[in-house]
Amino acid sequence: MAGPLATEIHNLLTNSFAPERLEVINDSAKHSGHMGDDGSGESHFTVVIESAAFAGKNRLQRQRMVNHALGDIPGERVHALAIRAFAPDDATKDA
Incomplete structure (x- = not known):
């Protein structure tokens, strides 16, 4: 289940680009204890998006x-x- 920030990212990108494909991948667990880890579990993301807007x-x-x-x-x-x-x-x- 996506957290609140991942959901917000997904919604913003959906509204802005009407993507054919959208993945919001939470990479935070890979960075636990490293710089930038704020303990929220939502500090590092990868976005994969496909949209006609990028043509x-x-x-x-x-x-x-x-x-x-x-x-x-x-x-x-x-x-x-x-x-x-x-x-x-x-x-x-x-x-």
């Missing part, structure tokens, strides 16, 4: 779009956020 955009532009949609979450409420953003017609996508 024609390079990797940096896509990451900026995702960060913008998430507002104060990256860097303030989450210590680390890995973003893998794809357009539907991208030749190679993560499985």
Whole structure:
């Protein structure tokens, strides 16, 4: 079951990009006791998102779009956020 922050990330990205695919993966357990672990269990995430909104955009532009949609979450409420953003017609996508 997703925690409140993971749910918020999912909802914000769904509302902003109407993705065909969206995974919000909580990586926090891998970083328990490390820098940035605030004890909440929601400090490190990976987002995998596929949306037509990313068509024609390079990797940096896509990451900026995702960060913008998430507002104060990256860097303030989450210590680390890995973003893998794809357009539907991208030749190679993560499985």
